[in-house]
Amino acid sequence: MIHFISKRLKHSLVLLFMASLVCFTLVVSAPGNVAVLIAELRGAVATPGYVEQVAEEIGLNKPLLVRYVDWLGDAVRGDFGISYRTGQAVSADLPKRMFVTGVLVAGSAVIATLLSLLLGFLGAFWPYKLPDRVSRGLALIGASTPTFFVGALMIYGFSVSFQLFPSFGFNGPESWILPWLTVAVLPAAVLSRIVRVGLEEAMTSPYVLTAKSKGLGRTAILFREALPNITPIFINALGTQVGLMTATGIIVEPLFAWQGVGDYFLAGVRFRDFMVVQACLLIFLTFFIVVNLIVDLAVLMTDPRIRRQWS
């Protein structure tokens, strides 16, 4: 296990370094002069020569390699620089924003898990009957509806029409429900199919036949025998979906006025706020790597076959 973790950590560090290089290059090679944008942002009529002053101030005149080394060195020390747009330290903004995104992803993951299990079980319990067809239909709709549209529907239905939940803000559980549901729809649809197919496969396995011969009922077999056996597959798929849910935050956070990392990243991109964009990309990449690591560990812990490979 320690050997596995150590190997994975080494891989992750190399991956992170390469990713930092790629994201830095992509960000700085984007067209447009950020100094002009900042000058515009700071005043309706900029002082003559002010753009050069801004460029000097934010170090745009330095060679790219120097800028990369400076940035990476500071980032390793936890200093992500100053946001050109707001004048605030990025490292001071990030923890608050990571908490907001964390709440979004965690809540959505729980809802997606519950919904997918419910839909998957509906299908598996009555295979090829009406509940299965309904479950499949819902999964198809959920997987093919764009998230921004789901969000707009949620707001229109639950906030504007019925006024049940707030349409914006991060003010406690009642304001979390709609964003959670919005993000959860797509992964729930995808995961429900994994549950359904996994259970179907499990139900044809020899151990299910053994369970049947012992006189166990269908419900008991599904819950006690089949479900534990699809856990590793489900965890793997959930891990991928959690990564995607973080990316979905870029759409959902601004929609619900949540000041998370997604919203921060989007505003950063819009204003070529290099420091913010680079920090967010690095955070996203780190998150993906950590989630993958956790998923692999969870699978390792729950699947004896894989555990045997590493022991």
Place this chain on the structure above:
Amino acid sequence: MSLNRRAFLQASSAAVGLAVAQAALTKIAYAEGAKGTLRVAIAKPAGNLDPQSHFAIWAIQDLMFEPLVKYGKGGKIEPCLATDWKLEDGGKTLKLTLRQGVTFQDGTVFDATSCKWNLDRWMGKDQFSWMNCSKYFQSAEVVDDNHITLRFKEAPLALMQELSYTRPTRFLSPKSVGADGKFVDPVGTGPWRQVSADDTQSVFERYDGYWGDKPSYERLEAKVIPDPRSRVAALRSGEIDLIGGFWVAGLTPVEAKQLDAAGVPVVIDPGNVTLVMAFNPDRAEALKDPLVRKAISTGIDRAAIAKALYLGYARPAGNLFSDALPLAGKQYDAPVRDAAAASALLDKAGWTGGPVRSKEGKPLTLEMVVSPEAIPGARVVAEVIQAELKEIGIDLVIRSVDHASKHTDMLEKKYDLGFFLTYGAPFEPFGTIVGLFLSTFKNDVEGKLVTDPVNLDPLINAAASASEDKVEGELQKFYDWLRDNDAIAPLIYVPTIWAHSKRVQGFSTAPTEYDMPYENIVLAD
């Protein structure tokens, strides 16, 4: 380390169950509008509110910080912290009488000393040399508690207008800065005092020691909602009371129509910003010919753009500035589209044939650069123009770029046709004229609408140095030159759109896009 799969599932189920129970026990109820509180949407966090800084939302600064004089509707300069003013010495000396009985929100008295302290923070500093009053500043002398005299090396153009700007001219308490002189807290003399501010909202309470008419309600919350659709939904659901404004939380004509259809009160102000099309003869040889520029201008249906894109909320423009602004010059009706006349002009200019006209074997193809991020709706306007110009034999290629690239392209003149917005009140007319037309003024943010050092610069300089009784005539010569040469093509006067909940009564728009329109509101709770 190993974990039994059943134990794993049981532990996970227990955690989920607990979370669901927690959520179920939490009272889920829709929050009714807070009594006595006006809830305004803002598109981004208010930011650092230092009046001498450049990060914050102007309209939020306007809630707390007041100027010496206010910019009223139509450009009338009205008293605020100064009750009287007198220009002497050919405009080089300004004698101000300050309002008595004014205190900052921390109890500090506003007098000539605190006034001078504020002026010394920015006047005469390089950073603010784009303002004439700062560029030509010589000294500020305290006469007595309520009188102060400002002296300038040269008479500053539009001095009183400049003193009405939101920043850097407004006044903060001398106690609101740290020992190093750096801004710490937003404390002004205005009717609103900041209670709290973060990335999600800024909360203000009425300052009861305010010298003027106090707002009829006690609290104002500016809530950050970046997405325009979410702002509209929040207004419809009753969670906020006010959205709109050019710089506060913009509302598109389509959204305004939807709100109107849903029974939400929508307020349209004709606005004081003009959408102007620029020609770049330096890049497109064809545009050097005034006949071609006139043909393009004549070939555009401004009324259709105003109707189709702005859904009737905008007015077609025939001038650089609308009559809502002072010194806007003689007002002409917007040109009416005449495809036959436009074609005739192109024939006369030697561009013939079809479907794309050509001259000496070169087709009449022009590139228009648009950025919907910088100017909402620009892409659609460009497409309308593209279709209209096609009818008269001009092949218009649209290049859509993002905000950052637009800046670079406009600065480096990498366009044949492009869009500009004028600056709007209180910067007009000289803000736009100097910023976008004077070749000797380095504008490295917006680029230039049109420059002509030989013909245009002398007209601008003459207007800028004219005495008060002659400025109108001198400006008219500038406007006439633009018109006679078809140097630009003003398209529409961009409207300001606001929408409010039914609990908001007596709403009226502010004189400029930089002010918060809170003044006349009464809340029906």
